[in-house]
Amino acid sequence: MKLERKAKHVIAVGGGKGGVGKSVCSAALAFALSKKGKRTVLADFDLGAANLHTYLGLNAACTLTDFMHKKVESLEDAIVPTGFENLSFLSGGDYSFGAANPAHWMKLKVMRHIHAIDADFVILDLGAGTSYNVLDLFGTADKGIVVTVPEPGAVINAYAFLKGALFRKIHTVFGRHTKIGPVIDKMVNSGESHGTFGLHTFKEIIEKSDPDLTPLINEIGEWFKPLLLVNMTKGDDHQIIENLEGLCSRKLGVELQELASVPANRELSRYLMNMLDFFVSYRSADIMAGINRAADSLLGEINTEAAEERVFRTDFDDDILQGISKLIDGLDDMLFLTVSKELMKCRLFFKPLYVIKALVGMGVDDDLFFCPD
Ligand SMILES: Nc1ncnc2c1ncn2[C@@H]1O[C@H](COP(=O)(O)OP(=O)(O)OP(=O)(O)O)[C@@H](O)[C@H]1O
Ligand SMILES: [Mg+2]
Known part of the structure; x- marks a missing residue:
């Protein structure tokens, strides 16, 4: 449905x-x-x-x-x-x-x-x-x-x-990331997350492994x-x-x-x-x-929210998110000069609407972005 x-x-x-x-x-x-x-x-x-x-x-x-x-x-x-x-x-x-x-x-x-x-x-x-x-x-x-x-x-x-x-929330956004996902899992399994865990500590982890993704921490x-x-x-x-x-x-x-x-x-x-x-x-x-x-x-x-957002899809199940993620993978790297593909894919699990609007702004068009008729 x-x-x-x-x-x-x-x-x-x-x-x-x-x-x-x-x-x-x-x-x-x-x-x-x-x-x-x-x-x-x-x-x-x-x-x-x-x-x-x-x-x-x-x-x-x-x-x-x-x-x-x-x-x-x-x-x-x-x-x-x-x-x-x-x-x-x-x-x-x-x-x-x-x-x-x-x-x-x-x-x-x-x-x-x-x-x-x-x-x-x-x-x-x-x-x-x-x-x-x-x-x-x-x-x-x-x-x-x-x-x-x-x-x-x-x-x-x-x-x-x-x-x-x-x-x-951090797990939802970064859990599937190839490098950061395992770091989070390790924290959970070793009980490290019970110590000091905050946006700032997480930002340090990201800065070391994937600096491109740090703006996402500020957004969270x-x-x-x-x-x-x-x-x-x-x-x-x-x-x-x-x-x-x-x-x-x-x-x-x-x-x-x-x-x-x-x-x-x-x-x-x-x-x-x-x-x-x-x-x-x-x-x-x-x-x-x-x-x-x-x-x-x-x-x-x-x-x-502005009424114009209604035309964009607002219901994102796993299949849709995975579909958009694959679509990003397949896009020309030249489109990603100011923002990395990895950041965009992670952001998808945090602010999907924001990402599809950014993609549209980059000239990308796909049925996945819009509500089915
Ligand atoms: N401002 C208040 N003044 C007086 N009594 C209050 C007030 N707020 C809550 N209570 C009383 O505290 C009790 C618990 O309230 P409530 O059921 O809303 O808590 P809860 O956090 O939803 O509990 P639970 O975690 O079990 O769902 C109730 O008996 C309620 O009447
Ligand atoms: Mg209650």
Whole structure:
């Protein structure tokens, strides 16, 4: 099934530690965006431990699990209304064997379907932990929000989560590279990646082996700018948050951007089965003040992709990427005076749309670049 990208913005909400408020904040953010007139889908991607349907008091007839079990053809078919204007819901569904560990091809299929959802915003509520599934879903989003509470354990987990997400992204981009791929595999297998691993150390590795590819590291740094949401703040949390930001900057070479602070609200516990009613009521005013600020800065930050991009292909499965990679191999070397073929092929797994536009700019034309009619 060929899919075209329709979701304008896919936002993943993760954070490593369980119980820090990823689901509550995802739901509140989706609600806030819908109130601002954005067609929003709140999607429960806590594979194997979904609970948003309980929070929303919604018993969806169709779920993500049904999609994974091929009971529905399209993920969009499993999206249900919430009763609130502009807000729809994709339920994770009940626990089923294997749902938490989908096969690689299924993971890719799910990711493609996420981007094909027709909505202004798709908010992915991720599960706890740093499994590859969680990290890859985080990496597939246009923007990632990391939720933490201002406690040492949660902050360390948030750091580990970001480190894992960065590592997975680098693996996706360079994993197939003949020289750099094996270096990454060696790091993983020897446990070296558990030491200091950051964009700067990786840049040093690349500079030694393939200096042509170093601009790509800067691009990954530009792209990987996670947003930080501090939940259940107490008012005296500056130091611990500064520590997290410092750790990310020093060790990972990643700059965290503070998105919002959300205070603890005692009333919330009474609405754990009808949270949307809570968000509507004055009782959630303090939470919604923080969340509305988050929604406003998201809206301000995100650039809407130009409509002209629609003609270009936006859905890239493995076969397409391999096809374009082969096409680059076959092109005249004279075309690659300012940028190397190797860099372009690696960049393909990071910014495919950027690469096909660059190729078109170089005068290369191929059906692979465009959406099939
Ligand atoms: N701002 C808040 N004020 C008060 N309680 C909160 C707040 N945020 C979250 N909680 C409470 O914390 C608990 C955990 O929240 P939530 O389920 O959103 O965490 P989570 O990170 O999604 O957990 P998991 O990793 O298990 O999915 C819930 O009982 C929720 O009511
Ligand atoms: Mg949750």
